Amino acid sequence: MPPITPTVRNLLIVNVLLYFASGNLFPVDLFALHDPRSEYFRPHQFITHMFMHGDTMHLFSNMFSLFIFGPMLEHHWGGKRFLIFYFVTGLGASLLYMGIRYYEVSQVMDAATAFLQNPDPIDFKRLLEAANLNTQRYEQVLVDFYRNPENPQLIAETKEFVQLVSERVVNGSMLGASGAVFGILMAFGMLFPNTKLFLLFFPFPIKAKYFVFLYGAFELYAGVQRNPGDNVAHFAHIGGMIFAYILLKIWERQRNNFY
Structure with a gap:
């Protein structure tokens, strides 16, 4: 050298x-x-x-x-x-x-938009995967969401979470x-x-x-x-x-x- x-x-x-x-x-x-x-x-x-x-x-x-x-x-x-x-x-x-x-950010934004328009556990899991988050950490939330997909408190909490994740990913x-x-x-x-x-x-x-x-x-x-x-x-x-x-x-x- x-x-x-x-x-x-x-x-x-x-x-x-x-x-x-x-x-x-x-x-x-x-x-x-x-x-x-x-x-x-x-x-x-x-x-x-x-x-x-x-x-x-x-x-x-x-x-x-x-x-x-x-x-x-x-x-x-x-x-x-x-x-x-x-x-x-x-x-x-x-x-x-x-x-x-x-491309990756677009996937997160699309998943977030789909969930916010029609909150359901499938789109919530899709958002977690698109954002490269460990779905096992949110397993209990997913289980509760599948069991109670119409729960207004759960929907409000997951909506807030999805918005935060979307903003964090876009601003990364x-x-x-x-x-x-x-x-x-x-x-x-x-x-x-x-x-x-x-x-x-x-x-x-x-x-x-x-x-x-x-x-x-x-x-x-x-x-x-x-x-x-x-x-x-x-x-x-x-x-x-x-x-x-x-x-x-x-x-x-x-x-x-x-x-």
């Missing part, structure tokens, strides 16, 4: 400073990426969300990956091209995520540099496929190309599986890798040397 390079160093500094400033000097929601139907959405969020992080571990994992894999790419491309790559993959990740997110946000970081991982695996990596959670060395493939396969599986309570934007990670692959195919058309 070469010494830390200027662009990587500056990105690290900016991300860390903005993390500690967020919440104190400005609200995170102003810069995190929201659904276009949210009252909090602003166009600049497609870029600014890449410099926001949810907690210290989120920040550390992204910055650690940038620190480990970024310098070799900047050394290979130069600072200007590396920065272009960083922003293009980060933006590409957000575009793919937003496309899928738009994505933040973090993960899309760009996964783009960096993909580029590293393509440019230096046979470089052996020593990972803390892996008992033996693994070549970069296999590590990237396994990580990408896991993210795709997790994104499709959509386990209840999983708040990780897996398709943003996949988006970063896809756009990195496209850029590498354009930029490295003549490349025939691998390491």
Whole structure:
């Protein structure tokens, strides 16, 4: 691994400073990426969300990956091209995520509308599933609703709950540099496929190309599986890798040397 390079160093500094400033000097929601139907959405969020992080571990994992894999790419491309790559993959990740997110939010909004117009336990369960909530947590409510579908108090309580869930989902946000970081991982695996990596959670060395493939396969599986309570934007990670692959195919058309 070469010494830390200027662009990587500056990105690290900016991300860390903005993390500690967020919440104190400005609200995170102003810069995190929201659904276009949210009252909090602003166009600049497609870029600014890449410099926001949810907690210290989120920040550390992204910055650690940038620190480990970024310098070799900047050394290979130069600072200007590396920065272009960083922003293009980060933006590409957000575009793919937003496309899928738009569909998922629409499913929740449709289920909420159907329930509010005609409250019944079937539509209530559909709303829970569309919002990716653990239906087992609301099993007793569902049982009571099936037994007493005309209970006015139960209908009023579930209506209020559905409205809250719908608003929370529509106003949910994505933040973090993960899309760009996964783009960096993909580029590293393509440019230096046979470089052996020593990972803390892996008992033996693994070549970069296999590590990237396994990580990408896991993210795709997790994104499709959509386990209840999983708040990780897996398709943003996949988006970063896809756009990195496209850029590498354009930029490295003549490349025939691998390491």
